[in-house]
Amino acid sequence: MKIFISWSGKLSNEFSTILGDWLNCILPNIPTFISSSSLSPGDRWSDKLAKELEQCNAGIICLTNENLMSPWINFEAGALSKHINNSMVIPLLINIKDSEISKSPLSQFQTLTIDKSGLKKLLIKLFDSLDLPNNKIDIIFDKWWDDLEVKLNSLNFPDKRKSDNEKYENLLLNYNDVNEGLKIRVNQIEKILSNLTEQNNESIDSNLSDHHQLNILSGLWESPITKSSYYGFFIDDKFHMPYLYEDNENFLAHFYNIKITKKRIYGEFKWLNSHYIDGYFFLDIISNDILKGGWVYSNDTIVLKNSPNREKTELILNKVNTVEVPSWITSYKKQLKQI
Structure with a gap:
């Protein structure tokens, strides 16, 4: 039995340490695994993570407004699920409101706050998941709460600025009733993607494997924002564009269902080692060497369809002048056969 704690970012890290110490006092016989910090030098990340997950009864996600879109957080949440x-994947809202995660894949989980009421509910859920008697939870919680409260009050909460989520909050609420339960699935992809190109008033070449059209994406690209590498190439007349997020081979993903007009490239993305992280991207062709656009998670449906400016997470790709094929393409080809 074990409790898995996921974090990303300074505030989330500080909180995860405090929470882990607190849980170790209350449940001394139940170990906690705090992601990243519990990994020893030389550990194979994916192997260690898989081993820990097999032993976990509950997973706690330390969520802040700075890590809401963190691939690391979303990957571990997906792996936990x-x-x-x-019901035992529990996002704890540290300096973020429940309404602000409505665009995130984490919205499918039941969240708790880090006040006295929320953390008591967390303890009850943990006791239940670990099959521990809960008849003395009130006494146990009250005994350890004061110490935890002091440490929580010592956390350095950054000034909260208006986030992109808040900008769209009213828009999301306005469309919530009509879009409740809406899920993007394969039969909706064409409609959504075609909406993106209507504004360009451009026709789409129906031959998506056309070398002439897609050749602009061939070769190596780099993102100055995420320090990620992208590589476009053909396999048996089918175009592929895999990429390494933050140049980490554990975060191997790819663009697919790519469509192209004279001014815009767009399609879908998916992480190959997680069925949980996927969505849509678009890239405006600035020149043969520069592409600029953005991406959204797959359940950003309301923003995608109704925001005229379509402000998304920024994406910039710069062409790299090299003919060398990245070494990680071999790994991509192997994983591609398993899809």
Whole structure:
């Protein structure tokens, strides 16, 4: 039995340490695994993570407004949901409101706050998941709460600025009723993607494997924002564009269903080692060496369809002048056969 704690960012890290110490006092016989910090030098990240997940009964996501879109957080949440019941994947809202995660894949999980009421509910859920008697939870919680409260008050909460989520909050609420339960699936992809190109008033070449059209994406590209590498190439007349997020081979993903007009390239993305992280991207062709656009997670449906400016997470790709094929393409080809 074990409790998995996921974090990303300074505030989330500080909170995860405080929470882990607190849980170790209350549940001394139940170890906690704090992601990243619990990994020893030389550990194979994916192997260690898989081993820990097999032993976990509950997963706690330390969520802040700075890590809401963190691939690391979303990847670990997705991995947790595959190994344990969704009710025991618990995002804790540290300096963020529940309404602000409505665009995130994490919105499918039931959140808790880090006040006295929320953390008591967390303890009850943990006791239940670990099959521990809960008849003395009130006494146990009250005994350890004061110490935890002092440490929580010592956290350095940054001044909260208006986030992109807040900009769209009214828009999301306005469309919530009509869009409740809406899920993007394969049969909706064409409609959504075609909406993106209507504004360009450009026709799409129906032959998506046309070398002439897609050749602009061939070769190596780099993102100055995320320090990620992208590589476009053909396999048996089918175009592929895999990429390494933050140049980490554990975060291998690819663009697919790519369509192109004279001014815009767009399609879908998916992480190959997680069925949980996917969405849509678009890239405006600035020149043969520069592409600029953005991306959204797949459940950003309301923003995608109704925001005229379509402000998304920024994406910039710069062409790299080289003919060398990246070494990680071999790994991509192997994983591609398993899709």
